[in-house]
Each structure stands twice: as C-alpha cells, then as structure tokens.
Amino acid sequence: MLEKELKDVIRDIPDFPQPGIVFKDITPILKDQRLCKEIVFEFARRLEGIKIDVIAGIESRGFLFGMMLANHLDIPFVPIRKQGKLPYKTISESYKLEYGQATIEIHEDAFEKGQNILIHDDLLATGGTVVAASKLIEKLDGKIVGYSFVISLDFLQSHGRLTRFSDRIISLVH
C-alpha cells in the first residue's frame, strides 16, 4: 500500500530546523523514481473527474510533485514563491508564523480569471501557508477546486482552515 511505503521512507529529523520540531524529510522519496511515479498516479486517480485547469505549487517542495502532476495531467503549472523571488509583476499575501511572519507571491498573469486551480504542497502543517496561497488565488479570481499534499499532519487539525475555500483535500500520508 502506497501510504505504508511512503511512511517507511519518509525520515523524521528531530530538532530541525529548530529545537522541538520533528521535521518530515521527503528527500528519500525523490531517490525512488518508481515511488515518485506512484505518487503522481495516485494523485491523478483521486482527482479523476475533477476539471483542473492549472496546478499552483508552493515553494519549494511543492514544486516537485506539483510540476510532475501538472505534466502528467497535461496542464500548466504555476509557482507560488517567497517574497522577492518572482521576476515579473506579482501580488503578495503575508501570514503569521510561530515567530514573525512570511510573505508569498504569485505572478499577476499566472492564470486566467475563473480558471480551476488545484493548490499543491508537500506537507500540510498548521495550514498557514496554503491559506495564504488560497487568498492569492482568490485575489486573481481563480476558483480553488482542491488541495493535494503528500503528507498531512492531522494532529494539527488544520483541514478546517481550508474548507472555507474548498472541501476537497487530498493527502497520501496521514
């Protein structure tokens, strides 16, 4: 079963990037090309029948499977990046972190008004990042049709923060 296989390779790194945090390291997945393909096939299977025009992936690990999935579905991919990284005209959204704040951006011509957008990231923790990403998509009049994550940290119970944008939330590992 895919979830079990993924759990077996995802590494827990204690005290990274700061003391007290156990970081889920997905880099071992990337070394296994068969597993990478299985991930893409599984996302595609779970998204069957949903009209997605564009996948928006969040820097930087959201680019990995976000781009692979977009390519597999034969649809465009757009990056959502940290402040100051995107070269063309952008719109921004700031959100609170445990300490301080972060800002993410998207190109203002990332997609057409009214298009159906799937937001992708590697991991859902508190939901702060994808809520900010969702606001960016809505500022550009995109319609969020769902979220996909490789990992969801369910104990943080952040699904509720996303359902006001879309109730389709796909996570391969819980």
Ligand code: 5GP
């Ligand atoms: P949130 O905003 O939901 O609290 O945090 C999710 C964001 O932080 C994602 O962009 C994700 O890449 C990153 N992140 C937070 N914790 C982890 C972790 O343990 N492992 C990985 N791979 N990413 C994490």
